[in-house]
Amino acid sequence: MERRFTFFRFMAYSLELLLLFILQTTPNLLPEVFGGKPLLMIPAAVTIALMEEQIPAMFFGLAGGALLDLAFSDNLGYYTIMLTLICFVISLIFRDYMVVSFLNAMGFTSAVTIAVVGLYYLFFIALAGKGDFMYFVNHYISRIVYTIVCAVVLYFINKFLFRNLRSL
Amino acid sequence: MREFFADKNRKILAIALAAVIVTAVLGATGNPWVSSAFNFLTKGLSSVSAAVTDAAEEKSYDELLAENKKLSKEAADLRTQLVDYYDLKDENARLWKYYNITKSKPDYQILPANVIRRDSNDEFYSFTIDAGTASGVEPQDPVLTENGLIGFISSVNAASSKVTTVLSPDMQAGAVDKRTADSGIVSGNSSYSDKGLTTLSKIDANANIKKGDIVTTSGIGGIYPANLIVGKVEELRYNEYDATKFAVVKPYENIKKVTDVVVLTDFKNKGEVKQASKKEAK
Numbered sequence: 094m095e096r097r098f099t100f101f102r103f104m105a106y107s108l109e110l111l112l113l114f115i116l117q118t119t120p121n122l123l124p125e126v127f128g129g130k131p132l133l134m135i136p137a138a139v140t141i142a143l144m145e146e147q148i149p150a151m152f153f154g155l156a157g158g159a160l161l162d163l164a165f166s167d168n169l170g171y172y173t174i175m176l177t178l179i180c181f182v183i184s185l186i187f188r189d190y191m192v193v194s195f196l197n198a199m200g201f202t203s204a205v206t207i208a209v210v211g212l213y214y215l216f217f218i219a220l221a222g223k224g225d226f227m228y229f230v231n232h233y234i235s236r237i238v239y240t241i242v243c244a245v246v247l248y249f250i251n252k253f254l255f256r257n258l259r260s261l
Numbered sequence: 262m263r264e265f266f267a268d269k270n271r272k273i274l275a276i277a278l279a280a281v282i283v284t285a286v287l288g289a290t291g292n293p294w295v296s297s298a299f300n301f302l303t304k305g306l307s308s309v310s311a312a313v314t315d316a317a318e319e320k321s322y323d324e325l326l327a328e329n330k331k332l333s334k335e336a337a338d339l340r341t342q343l344v345d346y347y348d349l350k351d352e353n354a355r356l357w358k359y360y361n362i363t364k365s366k367p368d369y370q371i372l373p374a375n376v377i378r379r380d381s382n383d384e385f386y387s388f389t390i391d392a393g394t395a396s397g398v399e400p401q402d403p404v405l406t407e408n409g410l411i412g413f414i415s416s417v418n419a420a421s422s423k424v425t426t427v428l429s430p431d432m433q434a435g436a437v438d439k440r441t442a443d444s445g446i447v448s449g450n451s452s453y454s455d456k457g458l459t460t461l462s463k464i465d466a467n468a469n470i471k472k473g474d475i476v477t478t479s480g481i482g483g484i485y486p487a488n489l490i491v492g493k494v495e496e497l498r499y500n501e502y503d504a505t506k507f508a509v510v511k512p513y514e515n516i517k518k519v520t521d522v523v524v525l526t527d528f529k530n531k532g533e534v535k536q537a538s539k540k541e542a543k
Binding site for chain 1: 270273274277278281282284285288289
């Protein structure tokens with residue numbers, strides 16, 4: 094019975110990621126804040142990883158990262174690798190060392206969002222000579238903040254799914 | 262290393278990461294099959310969501326019609342305002358030019374006018390202005406710009422007047438060299454009109470006129486007021502028939518291209534000589 098619930102939970106997560114991808118990539122569907130849209134797959138994958146075992150967490154990280162990469166370009170790459178690794182590690186940390194709570198979740202989600210987006214800017218914008226720090230201020234800060242705000246909703250959605258589709 | 266991979270989860274992580282990296286490298290160097298497959302699978306869903314979003318943003322026919330009417334009216338109003346703006350701008354610029362004339366000569370009654378026609382057959386560049394007797398213009402009235410005298414009203418009707426320029430031999434205005442006070446008659450000459458030049462003729466044989474001297478009207482005769490600038494002396498020449506001297510004068514205004522002028526309808530001592538002549542005749 095538990096297996097069946099796990100299956101439905103994973104299906105729900107998958108559907109959630111797919112819907113978030115559609116939400117993020119469909120023009121005019123999600124309002125832009127200062128010209129930026131949130132990277133919804135990052136908080137979704139991180140909040141799933143908080144509650145799930147390492148392997149499912151890793152695969153949802155991989156899926157979320159892949160969707161982000163596909164939203165930006167035509168190929169897998171940076172986000173897939175980063176989220177795969179990060180979600181695996183987060184799952185490991187929360188299984189052995191930390192308790193899942195709203196504050197912990199927001200702290201980790203914020204840190205991961207800042208780190209992932211910041212490193213993306215560093216590797217693909219700054220080191221590539223495509224923009225200076227003001228480019229980061231103008232284009233990425235609004236996205237980071239918007240993403241963290243959306244993480245609140247996604248945390249409660251994933252918490253709801255985990256609790257209600259875990260077992261009888 | 263062996264210890265690290267002893268954990269089953271870590272093995273799976275390593276395999277997954279390796280698979281991602283291989284896929285990424287293959288995609289970057291060749292055909293991005295992952296995105297192609299994904300796009301194929303999600304194309305329908307994306308189309309539906311995009312259509313729903315577009316539909317939500319669409320306006321009804323009536324709304325569009327009303328908006329179109331409103332915008333058309335606004336555009337028409339703005340076009341009218343733009344034309345008015347340019348008219349006012351031109352008029353303002355023109356009036357400012359003549360403000361200094363009336364400021365320095367308070368007795369001048371001036372009437373701004375536009376050049377509405379040029380006679381292309383006239384070698385002396387006469388033109389027609391949009392002011393006539395209805396505006397108070399009379400024959401013989403001087404016509405000038407901020408750069409000086411350019412002609413006189415040679416014929417006039419109710420709404421327009423013909424201006425004969427200083428380049429024409431019909432022009433006969435008493436003038437003086439401001440430096441030497443030598444006097445003469447400003448009159449056009451067919452030899453110089455093409456170059457935009459006029460002449461100061463009938464000057465004394467001992468006159469000391471030099472190149473660069475400024476020529477103005479003398480005020481004698483009562484048709485032109487004194488001290489209207491005509492131009493500057495370009496050269497001094499001798500008449501080939503009677504050996505008298507004349508000066509070639511270049512007006513400061515480009516008479517061939519002038520577009521707005523003022524008519525001097527009244528000034529102090531206007532027509533005084535004529536009256537005196539009549540008295541003398543009596």
